[in-house]
Amino acid sequence: MAHNDTILIQISGVSYRYPGSAQPVLDDLSLTFREQDRLGLIAPNGSGKTTLFHLIMGLIKPDQGTIEVFGKKVEKPRDFIPVRRKIGLLFQDSDDQLFSPTVMEDVAFGPMNQGKTREEAIEISRKTLAFLGLENFEERITFKLSGGEKRLVALATILSMEPSILLLDEPTTGLDARTKSRLIDILNHLNLARIVISHELEFIQSVTDHIYTMENGRINLDEELHIHQHHHVHRHGKQPHKHV
């Protein structure tokens, strides 16, 4: 990550252990996230990816270590109010994120909370929905949307708050191939710094620039992954074999 841009998120030596569990899920984790960074994280289940996002957003407090966002140390609940305006977190399950009866109300919820007037909130929501190709969705009932539509509307509820960083938690879960490529297209048209958690190599490669793994509660920053595909002929046929 050889950028000279300003540091957006600085995590230093953060540890977190869930109550009642013996092993910390994050152990002395450090990360420097700069402007224009497009970072991908690949990690097995239970490796603390979601926990990392929740720590950045202030939903949980680290046992140790410090988090700085936009050059300011964040500790108290009040510190996180500006953070949440600037960072948009897309949840794994869109049903958790869409709670209003109609799409328009849900997308306008964030802007209204930011103190925008009703007209401004509607205007910005219309624009966001149009950007995502969801022009006719305003009066649709949120729970009657399909899985893919829900994910895109959930993204709209975040983008309408005009964040400068996106945190995406397994954004492709349950999406069909078409919606997936639509999501890739949308993300590549968004000039936003991002951290993307996914287990889908192809997806993460097309929306991020650097990919790292997580292991033992830390991010392996010294080993950047380079995903490439290669074709080769097998003498082994269909027999199980190892690539050395």
Added chain:
Amino acid sequence: MIEEPFASGNSIIHRIDPRFRVAVAILVSMEAALLKDFRAMAFALAGSLALVFLARLDLFHVLKRLFSLVRFLVFVWLLIPLTYEGQAVYLFGPLAWSREGFLLCAQISLKSLAILLFFMALVSTMGLSTLGKSLKALFVPGKLVHLLLMTYRYIFVIGQEYDRLETAIKIRGFSPTTTLHSYKTYAYLVAMLFVKASIRAERVHQAMILRGFRGRFYSLDTFTPSYRNWIFFIAMMGLFIGTLFLERGSVWPITIRF
């Protein structure tokens, strides 16, 4: 799971301000519930039928909904005349059907039909989110309104979770019987549903906090004033007062005697 067959439509009733409809529906239903005079009841029922007609509701769905009330009324007609004291009109061994009991049944039937039809024509002709907003506009506490809307939003999600759990126990060979094992399995299922619902509630709350929620909901709806609302209101007041007149022989709701 919850159908809203009447919510979308373009009848005269659909175009009336929802707040007016909710307020009027509450008023005339309460009046209908307190009636004692059969002429007044018949008048209210006729009024409710006229409204259903004006709302141009799909007859099939109207009958379908009425059917669930009729099923209940059948039991009322079977049981109340047997247990109500009064002049016997029919005797069968130790059983006696009373005249007063039958009259009470007729009252219950007329009133409940009228109230159901009022609500079908006036309230179920709007979506639930509109109903929520109307209730809020009519000074129902915000917390209650949001409880209603959130329940409506997540009952489907919880329903899906129930289906998933049920499939999970079915594919492992479970078929319900009257054994302790069955009851226990269902108890687990329900308990699991509560646990899942409460975990989900926490995640939804987190999502709301992240979007700047500070305990206040904002409504995007604006109700447009129209002369139609007042015409509707005056017509419904006519129904209200007409019913009252038939009931008491005077339009004063309270009789003052010296």
